[in-house]
Amino acid sequence: MIEVKDVRKAFGTQEVLKGISVLFEAGKNNLIIGKSGSGKTVLLKCIVGLLTPTDGHIFFDGKDYVAMGMNDKNEIRRELGMLFQGGALFDSLTVEENVRFPLDMFTKMPMSEKKDRVNEVLKRVNLVNANAKYPSQLSGGMQKRTGIARAIVMNPKYLFCDEPNSGLDPQTSIVIDELIMEITEEYQITTITNTHDMNSVITNGDKIIFLHEGSKHWEGDKVSLFESDNKELIDFIFASDFLKEARDARHDRLISKLSK
Template sequence: MIEVKDLQKSFGEAHILKGITTTFEKGKTNLIIGQSGSGKTVFLKCLLGLFDYEEGSIAYDGHIFSKLTEDEKRNMRAKIGMVFQGSALFDSMTIAENVMFPLQMFTKQSKSEMQDRVDFVLKRVNLPDAHNKMPSEASGGMQKRVAIARAIVNKPRYLFCDEPNSGLDPKTAIVIDNLIKEITEEYQITTVINSHDMNSVMEIGEKIVFLKDGLKAWEGSKETIFRTDNEVVTDFVYSSNLFKKVRKMYLEENS
């Protein structure tokens, strides 16, 4: 579990995060959503330890990150997996080398142990024969699966995903959503996803935090988001006619 209390972050005179308090639960897909400029990317980078913040705290399973020593912070980072928006694979490395990179960085495993782990995670993301391919030879969907394999290769407790469906067609996006949800449940990871994709929200949003102008405007689940009367949320979520129809059907069926 990740617990956030009264988180505040500014850049100069620009107050970006204005006292966010929430929790992200273990074994669930936790989504951060909001319009551009809402603060969700800054929030994610604070959670990752990439940005310092002026007020508040972030605790990973009870350990407040800002109070850890440098060695303790390094050990904590070894427990974090990250799926970047553009996959961020190393072009000069094979897929297997990309996936092995965190093991080389954070562990003292033997080469054979690392190879066994790489074999396992590539098989888990349905890429059992992709070891020797270069990233340029892989489709967008394959690259995302490689990025997920790399993110989980070190058996993380926490998984962060920044717009994991960016640039993917709807069918492939569903595959990636389902893969992330399956891995989260299978390994009981605390997964936090920064997303603007409402399909993802409705598909896998077990916990949803909606940001507006640096504030937490609403939180709930994909079920409760159908029933909320919060106008800020409904204006964002149901801006398309499709989701308006889905919501209407849901409310009629559950009235």
């Protein structure tokens, strides 16, 4: 469980996060949605510790991550896995070496065990026969799957995904969304995904936070999302008039389908 308490972040005089409080529950897929520039990435970076909040607290299972020292932070960080927007795979390493990297760095497992673990997670993300390939030889979807494999190889308690569908075609996006959802349920981890892909919202939104201009404007799940009368949220989801008309015409059917 991750609790964000009144987190503020400013760059100079520009306040990007304006006091956000939210509870991300364990075993659930938590989504942060919002327009570009709404503060999603800054919030995610504050939670994982790449940015330090100007004010506020972030608790990982009750431990104040903002206040703790570097050594304690590193202990928590070994329980985090993160999927980056561009994959962030190490160019000079093969797929196998990329996924094995955290095991090489932080465990004393024998090489045979490490290889078994790598093959297990690569199989889990449906990436077989790619062990010897370099990131430059992979498609966007394969890079994302390698990134997920690397993020889960240490059995993390928390998984963070920054725009997991960016640059992917709709079909591959669905595959990645389903994979994130399955992994969250299977490993009972706390997943926080930063997205503006509406397919992800419908597929993975156990809990959804909507950010607008640095503030939390709405919180709920994928069913209540379509019943909300929050103007900014409606404008964000139904960006075009066509979508708004479609929603009005099929509103009841949509809600009953999502509720199932």
